[in-house]
Amino acid sequence: MDTTRDTPAAPAIDIGLDAQDRKQVAEGLSGFLADAYTLYLKTHNFHWNVTGPMFNTLHVMFETQYTEQWTALDAVAERIRALGFPAPGSYAEFNRLSSIAEEPALRESTDWREMVRQLTVGNEAVCRTARRVLQVADEAGDDPSVDLLTQRLQVHEKYAWMLRSLLQ
Structure with a gap:
């Protein structure tokens, strides 16, 4: 019995954003997700491999962040x-x-300061990407994406500040 003919098709997306705006925001969020995932993986790696005083x-700290x-x-x-x-x-x-x-790959001699430096730079990169995508979402009137990116921006700015403080 073929039930596909009896099942209605999903309606077109109609959330108050046109298809082109949705596409642009989704593409930006995809880049943001890639940056955030890469930073997550690096933070988890450093959690596993940090040594020293x-x-x-x-x-x-790294566990809390990842x-x-x-x-x-x-x-x-x-x-x-x-x-x-x-x-x-x-x-x-x-990638x-x-x-x-x-x-x-980390070397056994990778210093904790280098790990902290890399995570500072990584968090700042995530912030820059968030700001770019936030502007696209704002211009599209996509308030949920703006809210999500604003929250992420606050977190990554805080992480960058905390990490940078360890090196000063």
Whole structure:
């Protein structure tokens, strides 16, 4: 029995944003998601591999940050889906879309200061991407995306400040 003929098709998306605006915001959010995921992965990596006199402080700090970041990734991906587009979800897509370069493998001698420096720079990159996409979403009248990006911007600015403070 073919039930596909009896099942009504999903209606077209009609959330008060035209298709072109939704597409532009979703593309921007995809780049933001790629940056945020790359930063998440780097933060988790450093949590696992930090050594030295700042071990305990940084191990805990990095865990707090990557745990918060992990949860936020889902909200960004779900916003892309709500706009009607597939969220990127592979390393290849994230690498292509991200403005944050993947670092070479850590050496045993990688200093905690270098880890903190890289995470400071990474959080600032996420902030710059958030600001660009926020402008696109604002021009489109996409208040939920503006709200989401504003919240993420506040978090990553705080992380950048906290990390930078360790190096001063």
